[in-house]
Amino acid sequence: MQMLVFNKKQGLFSDVKARQAVNYALDKELVLRSSFGDERFYKLEPSLFRPEQTDWYSDAGKDVYNKKDLELAKKLLKEANYNGEEIVILTSRDYAYQYNAAVATQQLLEKIGIKAKLEVYDWGTLLERRGDPALWDIFFTGWDTSVIPHQYGFLDSKAQWPGWTNSPEIDKLLSEIQAAKTQDEAKELYSQLQQKMWEYLPIINIGTYSKVTGVSDKVKGFRDFIGPVLWNVSVEE
Numbered sequence: 001m002q003m004l005v006f007n008k009k010q011g012l013f014s015d016v017k018a019r020q021a022v023n024y025a026l027d028k029e030l031v032l033r034s035s036f037g038d039e040r041f042y043k044l045e046p047s048l049f050r051p052e053q054t055d056w057y058s059d060a061g062k063d064v065y066n067k068k069d070l071e072l073a074k075k076l077l078k079e080a081n082y083n084g085e086e087i088v089i090l091t092s093r094d095y096a097y098q099y100n101a102a103v104a105t106q107q108l109l110e111k112i113g114i115k116a117k118l119e120v121y122d123w124g125t126l127l128e129r130r131g132d133p134a135l136w137d138i139f140f141t142g143w144d145t146s147v148i149p150h151q152y153g154f155l156d157s158k159a160q161w162p163g164w165t166n167s168p169e170i171d172k173l174l175s176e177i178q179a180a181k182t183q184d185e186a187k188e189l190y191s192q193l194q195q196k197m198w199e200y201l202p203i204i205n206i207g208t209y210s211k212v213t214g215v216s217d218k219v220k221g222f223r224d225f226i227g228p229v230l231w232n233v234s235v236e237e
Contacts, residue, residue: 002205003142003206004138004140004204007164008202011133016201018077021080022204024076026108029207031101035101036209041210043209045208046198049145050208060195061197077113077114082113084115088116088137089105090119091126101140106118126139133164150178163203218237
């Protein structure tokens with residue numbers, strides 16, 4: 001996923017209405033196109049899971065995923081008592097697609113009156129700075145597809161992952177998913193969790209993107225899922 005992360009511990013985005021304002025302000029296809037250029041390499045997608053992950057996939061939240069409603073965004077921002085203060089977007093040129101997404105987001109936020117400043121660091125420095133809630137408001141990162149919801153650290157309040165999610169509703173649903181007796185029950189609970197995620201907005205999933213892997217014609221049986229799958233791979237001379 002191409003992912004925008006909010007600092008929910010302090011500052012403007014500790015108010016959920018400010019986070020919702022950003023979600024309504026973002027043209028997610030424009031951000032993805034800025035990042036990856038060719039539509040073959042990205043997809044608009046509200047889910048944390050891929051469609052082929054049928055045990056978990058849900059389109060819950062699609063009603064607010066790419067709404068692009070600037071007037072509603074401005075209204076929510078006003079309700080969040082935004083006073084024109086500068087917000088900091090952390091990004092890195094070490095990953096060009098993240099930097100490009102940050103630039104596009106800065107420009108889109110200006111359309112609803114948010115003054116946003118890019119702070120550009122090497123990736124190691126960004127990781128260090130994102131641990132201090134006094135130093136940033138938004139940062140961009142990528143996140144590999146996971147196989148269960150509990151692997152998404154930005155959902156769980158106990159994880160204390162940078163951004164500092166604190167949602168009793170999401171925590172309760174994670175616990176109920178873990179205790180579910182069947183996969184169907186777990187999937188229904190996850191759908192509720194994803195809907196709650198799009199309301200609470202610990203992060204914004206901008207969309208998904210593909211990595212390109214080159215493989216010789218001599219290589220047989222190679223597959224890629226999150227990374228290379230090397231079981232039953234052979235090379236023909």
